[in-house]
Each structure stands twice: as C-alpha cells, then as structure tokens.
Amino acid sequence: MTRLQIIFTRLALFALVMGAWEALPRAGAVNPLLLPPLSGVVRMLGQLLGRAQVQEAIGVTAAEVIVAFIIAVPLGAAIGILAAENDYFGAIFRPMLFYVFSIPKSIFLPMFILVFGIGFGQKVAYAAFSTLFIVIMSAAAAVESVKADHVLVARSYGASPLQVLTRVYVPSMMPFLLEALRISMIFNFTGVMIAEMYASRTGIGHLIASWGENFQMPQLLAGVILLAAVAILFNETVRWLEGRCSTWRT
Amino acid sequence: MQRPSPATVRRLILVLVLALWEVVPLTGVLPELFLPALSKTLTVLVQNWAEYAHALAVTLYEVALSMAIACGGGILVGALVGGLALLRNLLLPVFSSLYAVPIVILYPIFTAWFGIGSESKIAFAGIYGFFPVMLSTAAGIGTIDQNLLLAARSMGASVPQQIARVVIPASIPTVLSGLRLGGALAIIGVVVAEMLTSSDGIGYLVTRYRTVLDSPRVFAAILMILVLSVVFDLIARWAERRTLAWQTAGRRERGAQIRARSLAAAPATA
Numbered sequence: 001m002t003r004l005q006i007i008f009t010r011l012a013l014f015a016l017v018m019g020a021w022e023a024l025p026r027a028g029a030v031n032p033l034l035l036p037p038l039s040g041v042v043r044m045l046g047q048l049l050g051r052a053q054v055q056e057a058i059g060v061t062a063a064e065v066i067v068a069f070i071i072a073v074p075l076g077a078a079i080g081i082l083a084a085e086n087d088y089f090g091a092i093f094r095p096m097l098f099y100v101f102s103i104p105k106s107i108f109l110p111m112f113i114l115v116f117g118i119g120f121g122q123k124v125a126y127a128a129f130s131t132l133f134i135v136i137m138s139a140a141a142a143v144e145s146v147k148a149d150h151v152l153v154a155r156s157y158g159a160s161p162l163q164v165l166t167r168v169y170v171p172s173m174m175p176f177l178l179e180a181l182r183i184s185m186i187f188n189f190t191g192v193m194i195a196e197m198y199a200s201r202t203g204i205g206h207l208i209a210s211w212g213e214n215f216q217m218p219q220l221l222a223g224v225i226l227l228a229a230v231a232i233l234f235n236e237t238v239r240w241l242e243g244r245c246s247t248w249r250t
Numbered sequence: 251m252q253r254p255s256p257a258t259v260r261r262l263i264l265v266l267v268l269a270l271w272e273v274v275p276l277t278g279v280l281p282e283l284f285l286p287a288l289s290k291t292l293t294v295l296v297q298n299w300a301e302y303a304h305a306l307a308v309t310l311y312e313v314a315l316s317m318a319i320a321c322g323g324g325i326l327v328g329a330l331v332g333g334l335a336l337l338r339n340l341l342l343p344v345f346s347s348l349y350a351v352p353i354v355i356l357y358p359i360f361t362a363w364f365g366i367g368s369e370s371k372i373a374f375a376g377i378y379g380f381f382p383v384m385l386s387t388a389a390g391i392g393t394i395d396q397n398l399l400l401a402a403r404s405m406g407a408s409v410p411q412q413i414a415r416v417v418i419p420a421s422i423p424t425v426l427s428g429l430r431l432g433g434a435l436a437i438i439g440v441v442v443a444e445m446l447t448s449s450d451g452i453g454y455l456v457t458r459y460r461t462v463l464d465s466p467r468v469f470a471a472i473l474m475i476l477v478l479s480v481v482f483d484l485i486a487r488w489a490e491r492r493t494l495a496w497q498t499a500g501r502r503e504r505g506a507q508i509r510a511r512s513l514a515a516a517p518a519t520a
Contacts, residue, residue, distance in 0.1 A: 006339055013340075034363055091256035096263075102434035103479050104441040107453075107472045110460040114284055190352040197354065197446055198457075205355070209446070212358020220358055228351040235350030 036218045045222035054207065061203045064120060064192045065185075068127035073184060075128075076135025083136065084143035097137055105130045105191075109198050118199045127191030134187050138180030142173040174245045182238040189231060286466040295470040302455070302474060308368070309440060309451040309478075315372045316436045320379030321429055327380075328387025328428075333417075338392055345385065353378055354442060361447045371448070375439030383425075383432035390424025391417060422493055430486040437482060441475055452478075 001009070018038055025032040048054045083090040083097075109126060116122035150168050159167065196205025204223060211220040254262075268288060274280055275287040282290070295302060331337045331345075357374050364370040394417060402416050444453025452471050459467040 001336065001339060009340055010344065088253060088256070092259045092263075096260060099480075099483060102438075102483050104438040104475060106438075106442045106445055107456060107475050109445070110456060110468050110472075111284070113460065114465075186350055186352070190354060193352045194354050194442065194446075197357075208355055208358055212362055213447070215362055217362060220362065224355050224359065227355050231350040231352065232347055236347060 034217065036221065041218050041221045041225065044218040045225060048219065048222055048226075054204075057202050057204050057207050060120070061192060061196065061205065064123040064127065064196075064203065065189055068124045068131065068192060069185060069188050071124065072128040072131040072188060073135055073181070076132045076184070077139040077180075079132075080136040080139025081143055084140040090140070094140075097133055100133050101137075106194055106198070109195065112195070113199055118201065123192055123195045123200070123203070126195045127188050130191035130194075131184050131188040135180065135184045138176065138183060142176035142180060143169075145176050146172045175242055178238055178242045178245060182235060182242070185234060185238075186231070193227070283463060283465050286469055290466050291469040291473060294466040295473065298467070298470070302452070302470065305450065305452045305455050305471070306474060306478075309444065309453070312368050312371045312375065312440045312444075312451065313437050315368075316375035316379060316440060317433050319372065319376030320432045320436050321383050323376070324380050324383025324428065324432055325387050325425060328384040328425075329391055331384070332388035332391030332421075338388065342385075342388060345381065349381060353439075354446075357443055357446055360443075366447050366449055368450075371440050371443040371451070374443045375436045378439030379432035379434075379436035382435060383428045386428030386431070387421070387425050390421035390428070393424075394420045423490075426490050426493055430483075430490065433482060433486060434479065437479055 021035070021038040024030040025035050025037045083093055108129070112122050112126045112129070116125050146169050150172065151164060154164050154168050192203075193205040196203040197209040200206040204227060208220060208223045208227075211223060271285070271288040275282055275285050275290075286294075331341055353374075356377070357370070360370040360374045364373060398416050398420060399412060402412050407415065440451070441453040444451040445457050448454040448457075452474055455471040456468055456475075459465075459471070
C-alpha cells in the first residue's frame, strides 16, 4: 500500500467508528442514555467550553500539570544521570526502580492527602511523585545511548569537556530526551487526573468523576473527548519533533 | 575497604525502611495519623483478618479475570497485527497515538455502563493491561529474524510448521515481557478502580478507612497491595528466567531492547 492509501484507509476507519457512534444510538441499537449520539456530545463540548466553571477547571489542571512537570523532570534527570554514570549507585538502584514501576502508586494518595490536603499542592506533589520514576529510567537510558567510542574519539582529538558535552552527549541523547519528555508528560498528566478524580474540589478530573457519578453521559463523554484530543495532540507534536531529531543519530 | 555488594545494600535499605517505619512513629516525630508503626499495622491486619481476606479474594478474582482478558486478547490481536503487514502498517501507529490518552479518564464511563461492582473493574483493568501485551506481541512477531523463516521455508517447512517451530519459539521472550508488564498493569488497574468508585476489594478499604481517618487500617491495606505486587513480580521473573534457555545470545540483546520499547509503549501507570 502506498502512503496515501494508508492515510485514506485510516481516515475511512475513523469515519466508520464516528459514524457508528452517531448512527447506532439514533437507530436505537444502543441505549442513547448510555451512549448519546456523537453530534450531541460535540454540541455539549462546545457548550462546556463556554462555561466559566469549566474554563476555571481547565486552568487549574493545566497549572498543576505544568508545575508538577517542572519539579519532576530536573529532579528525575539528575538522579537518572547519576545512576547511569556511577556504576555502583546504578547497580544498587536499578532493580529497585524496575520493581517500583509495577507498584500501583495511587495507594500512596491517602498519605499525600494527609500531608498536603486536597488542594493544588497535593495534585502537584502526587503527579511529580508518580512521574519521577519514569524520568529516572528514561534519563539513565539516554545517557547510556551515548557511544563510548564517540566520546573517546572526541577526547583524542582534544575536545574539551564542554565540547564533548555539546558535540557528543547532547546530539546523541536528543531523540531519547524528547521521548523521555513525551512519556514523562503522559505519566504526569495521568497522575494529575487520578489525583483529581480521587479527591478534589476543582479541575477537569474532578468534573469528569462527578459527571460520571451523576450519570451525565453527554458531559462525561465530551470531557473525555477533550482530554483525549489534548493528550494525542501533544504526543504527536513531540513525536514529530523526535522524527526530525533522529537524523542526528548515527 | 571493599564496598558491600549492591544486593547487600538493597537488603540493608529494605531493613532500614522497615525499621524506620517501626521506630519513627514510636518516637512521636510523626503522629500516628500520618504513619502508624509497622507492628501496629500488622496487629490491625491480623485482628481484622476476615475482612481483609474477603477483600483480597474479591481483588484477586478481578485481577485474574482482567489478566485473562488483557493477556488473551493482547496475544490474539498482537499476533494478528504483528503477523499481517497490512494491519501492522495500518494500525500500529494508531495504537501508539492512542497510548497518550490517560486511560483512567475512561473509568467513569465504565462505572456508568457496568455499575460499581466487579464488572467495571475487570473491564477497566483488562483494557489497562491489554495494550502492552498487544504491542509487545506484535513487536515480537513482527521483528522475527527473516533469515530463520527463509531457512525453514527452503527446507520445505509447511506454514503450520513454520508457526510452531519458528514463529512461536522466537517470539516467546518478547511476549513474556509483555505479559509481565500487562499483569502488573492489570493489578494497578484493579486497585486504582477500586480506590476511585467501588463497594468492595482492597482498594476500597484504602479509600473507606482514609475518609474516616483510621490510618492503621489504611496502611494494613496498603501493605497487602505492596505484598501482592511483589509476589506477582517474583512469579513473573521466575517465569522469564525459565524461558531464558530458549533465547540465543543475539536474541537476548534484542529482547532487552524490545522490553525497553514495550515498557515505553505501556500506558502511564499511577
């Protein structure tokens, strides 16, 4: 299949799913109370975006996501680089990190609530905590992607440490760093969402959870579409950047 | 002085954490509300064993069913997507785009559709674990060394023989690492779902006792969940070690790469 055909087939599949979402509830094949037709959900999304309450919630969630990201990434990157550059430290902590990955971090939410309350600080602290581990792992992987041969060659030709950093480390690590940022942001976003859905007074996650509890399906589905669209858009933008940077890698 | 081996340091850290858990609350630095002592947590766990055992049974039942959905469905769809070039080109990029969506936002939809009983947890955790199993199975089958297949074909192997003798053994390591990840995610999915909206299970106990500020009972439930994920991780690692013999040296390296990739392709955990 050519590239154009693939894109066309994907669009057709997308249209098919969206068409079914519209047609099935209308035809009565699916209970419209459980799955309202797509057009109604999109109209509801337009209305919601005009409401002051929803706009405020979006602002709060965005601020939480950004602050948590700014805390988690430098901290995790520092630990990850330490783990990759220092063999002994790495040998101690690497297996622990892989294990921590399989623990449901949401079980620590009660402690975050006790310490920070259920406001802005608790969302930021929990999201940063749940993002930290993936940042550490990605940063360590990025450092390890730098080929020792390249560093050796640069040093033999008399490159200064600064030159080695800017000419060898940064270009080799660039695609990994972007991927690390992308994946960390997804974890971060998930962390904020869970914290907001669990106990909160504002934020999009809180709105979604309460729409679900009150069985307001059009509002709930509109919120899910909005969040999914934002997440996919961010992900695709960074992936596009990654594709452009990977030409630097040998 | 010789430095202690990393494994020793890890054990020391574990002992230190457990000791601090016991000592710090006793000294009164932290009030019991924030951190009840380990001994107190264990006492509460033993005294209320019937309640916790019942919750554990509910959670294990949900985990088992959602693992079956995640692993069964994941291997089936992954084999189809990885084995057929048409589906691979068409769908794999779509799945990796969808992975950016925090799956937890779908949970309110599941509770609205299936109620707050076990069904919504099983559906949610099944989907949570499905993607990594599917993606790593597709990667395992899609990246089989073509020379192996060529050799089998040249020697006159039929298609079923090629599948049974080449495709399945060659993709087992990748599939297993996907199962490990998918299983861990199924546990996480069930616990998260129980904490959010539920009427039973260990996650529900965490939330219920948190709202009445009964910290020892909250920590008893947290401890059980920690033990549950440690036990699962040990079983999965043991299974992976058992199948190491099937990997050739070249594959083992590739297996590590694929494992890193399938880890990156997992939905965000929390």
